[in-house]
Amino acid sequence: MCLVTWGEEEKKKRRRRRKKKSIVCSFTAESEREKEEWVEAVQESIVETLSDYEVAEKIWFNEANRSCADCRAPQAEWASVNLGVVVCKKCAGQHRSLGPSISKVRSLKLDSSIWSNELVEVGNRNANSFWAANLPLEEEVHSGASVEQRATFIRRKYRERKYRRALEGFHDLEELNQFSKYVSIDKAHGSGALCAAVLQPDVLQTMQLVFSGADVMCATGDPASCTPYLLAQRAGQKLQMEFLHQNKLSGEMLDHRKQPWNRITPD
Numbered sequence: 001m002c003l004v005t006w007g008e009e010e011k012k013k014r015r016r017r018r019k020k021k022s023i024v025c026s027f028t029a030e031s032e033r034e035k036e037e038w039v040e041a042v043q044e045s046i047v048e049t050l051s052d053y054e055v056a057e058k059i060w061f062n063e064a065n066r067s068c069a070d071c072r073a074p075q076a077e078w079a080s081v082n083l084g085v086v087v088c089k090k091c092a093g094q095h096r097s098l099g100p101s102i103s104k105v106r107s108l109k110l111d112s113s114i115w116s117n118e119l120v121e122v123g124n125r126n127a128n129s130f131w132a133a134n135l136p137l138e139e140e141v142h143s144g145a146s147v148e149q150r151a152t153f154i155r156r157k158y159r160e161r162k163y164r165r166a167l168e169g170f171h172d173l174e175e176l177n178q179f180s181k182y183v184s185i186d187k188a189h190g191s192g193a194l195c196a197a198v199l200q201p202d203v204l205q206t207m208q209l210v211f212s213g214a215d216v217m218c219a220t221g222d223p224a225s226c227t228p229y230l231l232a233q234r235a236g237q238k239l240q241m242e243f244l245h246q247n248k249l250s251g252e253m254l255d256h257r258k259q260p261w262n263r264i265t266p267d
Contacts, residue, residue, distance in 0.1 A: 055108055055109075056077065056108040056109050059079070059086060059108055062123045062124075062125075064123050064124040064125035065086040065123050065124050067124075068086070068087045068088035068091050068143070069085035069086055069087055069091075069124040069127060069128055069131075070085070070087055070088075070091040070141065070150070070153065070154055070157070071088060071090070071091055071141045071142055071143050071145055071150065072142065072143060073088040073090070073091075073143035074143075075088070076088045076108075077089065077107065077108050077109060078091075078092035078095075078105055078106070078107055078108065079105070079106055079108060080095050080103040080104060080105055080106075080158075081104045081105075081106050081246050082103065082104045082243075082246040082247045083095075083102075083103055083104075083127065083131070083158060084122035084123075084126070084127035084207065084243075085124055085127045085128070085131070086108070086123075086124050087105075088143070090147075090150060091150060091154060092105050094147075094150050094151050094154040094155075095154060095158070097151065098154070098155070098158060098159055102158055102159055103158060104246065122203065122239075122243070126204055127207070129165070129204065130164055130165050130204060130207055130208055130211070131157055131158070131161075131163060131164055132157065132163050133163065133164060133165035134162075134163045134164070134165065134166070135157075135163040139153070139156075139163075140153075141153045161211060164208075164211060164212070165208060166212075167208055167209070167212045193209055193214070194206065194209045194210070194214040194215075194216075194218065194228055195218075195220050195222075195228055195231055197209055197240075198228045198229075198231050198232040198235070198237060198240045198244065199231060199232070199235045199237065199240075200235075200237070200240075201237060201239065201240075203239050203240055203243050206240055206243055206244070207243065210243075210244075210247055216228060216229070216244050216247050216248055217248065228244055229241055229244045229245065232244060
């Protein structure tokens, strides 16, 4: 590992020193751009030294996760653990700008402790079947997109949920939340779809409900399992538990108490 320092005087602005033990190496850049390239190279070298590829290899085993879920750039090395998407470095920066209540960005190679076996199961193809279900071709972005294009697209996709798959048959939040004796989401209308969904292995159903307005901390009406998380735990659904845990702040994404139902469903 190395430490990069810069001279205080303006004439030494383009010089940098790399210190390792008692050895000092000095480099001179011919331009500001070259200086930035050197800094980035050193930083990437540090990251590479500290990286743990075990989790990344597991996630990349799913071919859909080898490219960015947003711009399809190759070698996606970051992910939003609550949204269930693997993304590239440039898109990861835009995800961070959304804030952790919307997107929790983590490195596949540095944040190895956060990647449970359950979390690894969620892949780009599955996630985009919800997040990009209604994405027009003309609004897609590619790996060469500008910062502004990328920021606009990611904001629309995740904050505004413009392209998500719409749920039908639900009339209010109570129907999305409350406990149901049914275990099928198709039979749960009017009886609490979220609490029914977490009893089953299909986390995509839960994802649709949570990102359509269901409250992950809603009261279930079951004294023994008073939250959807506890319902999933009792049913032995570890992937559901992990998804609910990562999205426990999802209520901040849309304040259900302040916005009427028609504000959190597609037009």
